[in-house]
Amino acid sequence: MVKCHLSRLLGERKLKISDVVRETGINRGTLTRLYHETAQRVELKDLETICRYLNCQVEDLLEIQNDPEG
Numbered sequence: 001m002v003k004c005h006l007s008r009l010l011g012e013r014k015l016k017i018s019d020v021v022r023e024t025g026i027n028r029g030t031l032t033r034l035y036h037e038t039a040q041r042v043e044l045k046d047l048e049t050i051c052r053y054l055n056c057q058v059e060d061l062l063e064i065q066n067d068p069e070g
Helices: 006-012 017-022 030-034 044-054
Strands: 002-004 062-064
Touching: 006 017, 006 030, 017 030, 017 044, 030 044
Parallel strands: none
Antiparallel strands: 002 062
């Protein structure tokens, strides 16, 4: 399972989804799905843009966790 830390990263920086939308041009729906961890897929260019905006690495944003049932 892939865990997305966008909500934590935004909270630490006191940013809102609307701030990221305005500054990056990424679709609000895409960011909302990542924030709420309901995204099934994401464009690599969007990941790159988010990481550059937040000055973080992909591994700061996404984490692979062991499946509790597996």
